[in-house]
Amino acid sequence: MIKLFRSQPPTSLDKASVATLTAEYIATGNSVWNRQSIKKFLLKYSNNKCAYCEENISTTSNYMEVEHFLPKVPYSHLVVEWNNLLPSCKRCNASKGTYDPAVHGVIINPADTYPQRHLYFSNLTLRYRDDVGERMIRACNLNSTDRLFLVRSELHAAMHHSLERTRSDMKAFLAGDTSFEKEQMIVRSVASMLKSAGHERPYAAFLATSLLSDPTYLWLRGELEKTGLWNKLDYLEQSAKSVELAP
Ligand SMILES: [Zn+2]
Structure with missing residues (x-):
């Protein structure tokens, strides 16, 4: 995991679009974040990598998922909030599931926090310096x-x-x-x-x-x-x- 530097939101996520898409999600449950314009921007600032495990997620056999750092439930108002979205591989996204930092404990959002503060490598194993790092490794199974x-x-x-x-x-x-x-x-x-x-x-x-x-x-x-x-x-x-x- 490395520090990511979040870009400005795509124009497709201007204030009005965010309000419309959020209302659509709340009314229908549709995956309103599954849009090429959003995915393209997320991939760009992560250099085509999963924000957690750094796997390449730009290939057709290994496409990206839009991960919600704060989960869709109960944070339905943040489903297309740019600062809540991260590019993720299928496995990290599935492993993290509905992890809610407010309930289960703070983890690393690599677009906001330097992972070096909480994690280090020892040979092939990712290890933690503190509880934040430990929870992060567990949430995404980063030593699978x-x-x-x-x-x-x-x-x-x-x-x-x-x-x-x-x-x-x-x-x-x-x-x-x-x-x-x-x-x-x-x-x-x-x-x-x-x-x-x-x-x-x-x-x-x-x-x-x-x-x-x-x-x-x-x-x-x-x-x-x-x-x-x-x-x-x-x-x-x-x-x-x-x-x-x-x-
Ligand atoms: Zn991953």
Whole structure:
């Protein structure tokens, strides 16, 4: 989970439309929030990711749901209130269900709160710093073994593979193969790993945390600094750092 920066509401949710749609929902129970104009705006500010688990939700096989941070019951007056809507995957939305922070306890609305304050990663597991974090993990099942553990484990294995390959290239570079080609291969590889942990990428918080604390990554970073190749990578590391959920 990363901090999201909510955009302005779409024009289809101007004051008059919100009043009309809310009245329609209260009268009929219709899913008045299920509109492309709303979904498109939500996906845009989350970079096509679920606000809770960071899964990509822009594909046809894995489409998004409009999640109501405060549930439709009893908050029927907020069913199309922009600040109450979040883009979510099916599973997080279903798991959270009718969770009402006023009744069940405060959880994280990533469009309002920095998740770093309440959560951190320890290996493949998302852990909590406080009750807010604990309730958040439970509400959306953010350590589900059949889904998120599996994904994290695969991402970690792929990252480890890239790091080991780059470490070999760096060893060769330090041993005398200082060709421009070798140098570029190393820089591109580290850049690619850092980009995959950027805020706009799926599972950025997990990838950023894993990568930035990895001993091989830290060694590579040190060697790149010594050889003067680090400078152009620094802004990518800063981007990854901004979403890291470090202990
Ligand atoms: Zn999700």
